[in-house]
Amino acid sequence: MSQNRDFAAVILAAGKGTRMKSGMHKVLHAIAGRAMIDHLLDSLAALHPSKTVIVAGDRHEQLRDALVGRNVVVALQEPQLGTAHAALQAEAALKDFRGLVMVCFGDTPMVKASTVQRMIDALDETTRVVVLGFRPADTLTYGRIITADDGSVRKMVEHKDADESERQCDLCNSGVLIAHSDDLWRLLKSVGNDNAQGEYYLPDVATQAIAEGARVVAVETDPAEVAGINSRGELAAAEAQWQRLRREEAMEAGVTLRAPETVFFSHDTELAADVTVEPNVVFGPGVKVASGATIRAFSHLEGATVGEGCEVGPYARLRPGAVMEKGSKIGNFVEMKKAILGEGAKANHLTYLGDAEIGAGANIGAGTITCNYDGYFKHKTVIGERAFIGSNSALIAPVTIGADAIVAAGSAVSRDVGAGDLRMVRAEQLVKQGWADRFHDTMKKKKAAEKKD
Known part of the structure; x- marks a missing residue:
């Protein structure tokens, strides 16, 4: 990463993780003996973030305890009103930071530093927001990234709010995005909740930027890299x-x-x-x-x-x-x-x-x-x-x-x-000659007598 481009990471981990059916915070469940949040933090460490903020909600105390010694700040989202609202909770911890901010999810631990670097490199004077997309074999209920002929993003839409033509698009949204801090907090605050779920959605950051006439681009990666873990x-x-x-x-x-x-x-x-x-x-x-x-x-x-x-x-x-x-x-x-x-x-x-x-x-x-x-x-x-x-x-x-x-x-x-x-530490061996033969004879006679009775 260029030395003049300061970088910070915001990791969203406020979900309840109910499908895990566990008393342990979802992102503390292990892959290869290491918590999934640690896999993600280790990957991002290669980019030398100036600050890392983890936004937590339910069981946030577990996260704080597990991350002692890590150079991270845990911010609290309460109540939980959606992913855009969650990302906004990191603003206070990053109030003195000015540079590029990546927002991602704690339950997608396979995101590579090289992929984030490609997103960083895609930000330039003409591009305000970069989102990370993927093309799965089955689009399921993923949000879609609708692109224009020039490759820029025309629209970001959640599956529940997409029409049939938009659902035919196979470029899906991973939820990972990068923007400059000067833009990110303002865009987050402008996100509304006029949607099927009544939530403040993180992808609407890109939608708001597009509405302002800014250019938004998508970087693509392998679906396995951004697979979420919810069960x-x-x-x-x-x-x-x-x-x-x-x-x-x-x-x-x-x-x-x-x-x-x-x-x-x-x-x-x-x-x-x-x-x-x-x-x-x-x-x-x-x-x-x-x-x-x-x-x-x-x-x-x-x-x-x-x-x-x-x-x-x-x-x-x-x-x-x-x-x-x-x-x-x-x-x-x-x-x-x-x-x-x-x-x-x-x-x-x-x-x-x-x-x-x-x-x-x-x-x-x-x-x-x-x-x-x-x-x-x-x-x-x-x-x-x-x-x-x-x-x-x-x-x-x-x-x-x-x-x-x-x-x-x-x-x-x-x-x-x-x-x-x-x-040599052994008890003295005692030999009684003929004892075993006499024992066998006695037992055989006793057994024969019992059969006669």
Whole structure:
């Protein structure tokens, strides 16, 4: 954006969102683990807005709480008299701002900064207002943008107020517009409510500008970019759209997805080139995977860092704070939480590693558990380099296993093990010769006697 064109954003989020049937504000519902309003704010951040105002109504307190730390102002619309009335509520927050103002909706989170930039570029000395249009496969009840032969906008009309010829037009209004602040507030104040709904409609800003003899133009974009989210079904469709685009981006960047449609990303997932992801993998927030790593089928990762050449799964779970260093491996039904698995270390199956630090080259046997919680506090387990932990061992933290030490299978270790030592913690085995044979004979006779009775 040109440096001499100051830009501000007004986001309308005052609707009740009744179709969501939720106690949570509509724009706080998540796509890829991130609230839809945050997706939109992140996109607009690329344009460096001088100010951003969110106009809220019902459940406005939820928005204020959710946006703490964001450089935004929440303005209140009460009562709610329509979209033009909502946009006008941002005037006070922008009273000292002079420049271009974009008005959009909080429930259309896929709007791209590049599209807004095209709208900005379309504003010039002869154009007073720019609106964003799209051509859907089904025009449904969208408002229409009626254009003249020269491509300028001749009329903006809501579906309910359109006649049959106007409804034949397939250029629909997304609700996004841009105007200079000198024009916007004046035009908003001149909007009336003489329509089927008795509301003050935002598109009438363009209608008012046209009535003044000003030029209004429409910029077109893909319908998917401006799809509104008003129900759980539409939220799911937006999630599917986002995931599809993210999978395509990943593969273009050199990631192998064996069954792309079964892999789900979070908004901040980072996969390096030459990562391989097998079917049915879910990435929660905060995951980074380095080059050459393989994430095998049915694994779930969240808040985890996977190093170069590592192998995860199948059926593995990495929870927040899990770090796998270069060449390490966890196998089926292994769970890590707040634990570091050193370079080349392995935990191949049926293991829980929590609040632990495992040294390079260590081998963790099947069924090993780091007992990190005493009911009140978490404690740490440290396992040295090249240590061998036998199957079905319980390491009762806090405890340290030295380098090259061996913990025998079936041990419950509650004291530190020195480097190079063997620790075996087992009850003495008792053998009663012939006892099992005598037991079987007695039971068989008893059962036979019961049948005779």
